[in-house]
Amino acid sequence: MRILILTDIHANWEALEAVIDDARGHYDESVCLGDLVGYGASPGEVVDWVRKNVGAVIRGNHDKAVAGLELMEDFNILARAAVQWTRAVLSQEQIEYLRALPEGPLVRGDVSMAHGSPLDEDEYLLNIHDVLDIPSHLPEMICFVGHTHVQGGFLWQRGRPERLIRPAAHDREAVLKLAPATFHLLNPGSVGQPRDGDPRAAYVIYDSHARAVHFRRTSYDIAKAQRKILDAGLPELLAGRLALGR
Ligand code: ZN
Secondary structure, eight states: OEEEEEOOOTTOHHHHHHHHHHHTTSOSEEEEOSOOSSSSSOHHHHHHHHHHHOSEEOOOHHHHHHTTOOOOTTOOHHHHHHHHHHHHHSOHHHHHHHHHOOOSOEEETTEEEESSOSSOTTOOOOSHHHHTTHHHHOSOSEEEEOSSOOOEEEEEETTEEEEOOOOOTTOSEEEEEOOTTOOEEEEOOOSSOOOSSOOSEEEEEEETTTTEEEEEEEOOOHHHHHHHHHHTTOOHHHHHHHHHTO
16 A cells, blocks of 8 residues: 655645646555645645545644634744634635544554644654654554654664654655664655755655655745745745745
8 A cells, every 4th residue: 555645735736736746646545644724825725635635634733723723822923824814715614624624643554643743733743852752652663743844754773763864955755665663753744835955845655565655855836836925915934935945
């Protein structure tokens, strides 16, 4: 089984469309680890596509905020502005869909999938000290998370996490063969707002039969996504950061 894993699309239709094209024919089922909306200018298109095409979807903090399930205490002024704008442009039905999305983790065989952390959906797993305890709480040996918008992750060697590398600036793919009896915490990276210095859309295809994780990047029409953000009256910074991947 080859699973397309999407996360942090953030209402960026141009990035999602490029990922769909790039991944076509390479997967059997798809999952989404949350943050369908927020920041970008195409929340309706993204929600409708995910709803129609993705088998399993869990919620992210931005989905919760738009649905009124989150007080936004941790949201900065840009994120708040995007949430208000998104609420105003989505239909009631689209907002209801976001409100009904389940909290992670989602478990598929030996794989656990969460938005932030499998222990707390809103937690950011960025550094080694953030992830130390995770394997002792999970029966599954493979865990995919989003939320940080940084592609890559950690694998445990002799009981300690080590950081994984992700595709280099000009590579479209890096393949990780999963070692047996080794805990892996993996992040597909963000489809619609990468923050790891590479502005290309990021995603993963997990091949459970081959026990391989394909970390992939694809270019998309960043200028078009930026223009839509500016035309919508969303903060300029949300457009600018797309070109930087920060
Ligand atoms: Zn996000």
